[in-house]
Amino acid sequence: MMEKIDHIAIVVNNINRGVDWYTKNRDCRVKYQDSSWALLEFENVDLALVLPSEHPPHIAFVDESIKNGTVHRDGSESIYDHDTFGNIIEKIKYKKDQKNKK
Amino acid sequence: MMEKIDHIAIVVNNINRGVDWYTKNRDCRVKYQDSSWALLEFENVDLALVLPSEHPPHIAFVDESIKNGTVHRDGSESIYDHDTFGNIIEKIKYKKDQKNKK
Numbered sequence: 302m303m304e305k306i307d308h309i310a311i312v313v314n315n316i317n318r319g320v321d322w323y324t325k326n327r328d329c330r331v332k333y334q335d336s337s338w339a340l341l342e343f344e345n346v347d348l349a350l351v352l353p354s355e356h357p358p359h360i361a362f363v364d365e366s367i368k369n370g371t372v373h374r375d376g377s378e379s380i381y382d383h384d385t386f387g388n389i390i391e392k393i394k395y396k397k398d399q400k401n402k403k
Numbered sequence: 404m405m406e407k408i409d410h411i412a413i414v415v416n417n418i419n420r421g422v423d424w425y426t427k428n429r430d431c432r433v434k435y436q437d438s439s440w441a442l443l444e445f446e447n448v449d450l451a452l453v454l455p456s457e458h459p460p461h462i463a464f465v466d467e468s469i470k471n472g473t474v475h476r477d478g479s480e481s482i483y484d485h486d487t488f489g490n491i492i493e494k495i496k497y498k499k500d501q502k503n504k505k
Contacts, residue, residue: 303432304429304446319419328405342405343406346408360411384428386421388414390415
């Protein structure tokens with residue numbers, strides 16, 4: 302069985318300008334936006350825009366097995382890992398039904 | 404209408420070892436592999452592994468409007484662009500029905 306990539310995160314130096322650029326140049330929907338990050342929805346995967354001071358660029362997978370991760374304000378829990386080639390991977394666990402409510 | 408992200412590409416220093424790592428640690432399928440690049444299929448999006456000497460990390464979107472791009476051996480045509488924040492974007496046009504045959 303194949304799994305889904307939950308989201309991809311890339312770094313921009315200004316979230317509002319990043320959202321402007323992507324919504325003007327690509328066909329996507331703004332799922333969440335504040336001054337520190339934004340989540341853009343594409344048909345098949347979400348693209349997060351983050352600030353360099355807050356998060357590294359990464360690829361996120363849902364992983365129900367993680368323990369003692371960072372708990373975010375929305376109740377999701379995650380840990381950062383890496384693929385041994387320098388690419389950062391986030392393993393994230395959502396609260397039950399959280400993902401569908403977004 | 405929302406568009407799909409065609410693929411994401413990340414850099415690894417050895418394609419075979421990269422494929423080994425992802426197939427052992429994540430649930431994905433190898434769609435293509437040679438010594439210079441590989442394409443891993445996840446349920447919702449493809450993840451390309453590329454060498455640092457060949458391609459930069461990037462996010463790829465299908466764009467039928469591109470002209471005078473680089474034509475690849477498989478007939479696809481692409482140009483690299485950027486999002487003005489340092490993230491590289493590939494715009495790719497496939498030969499008719501090519502994407503479905505992969």
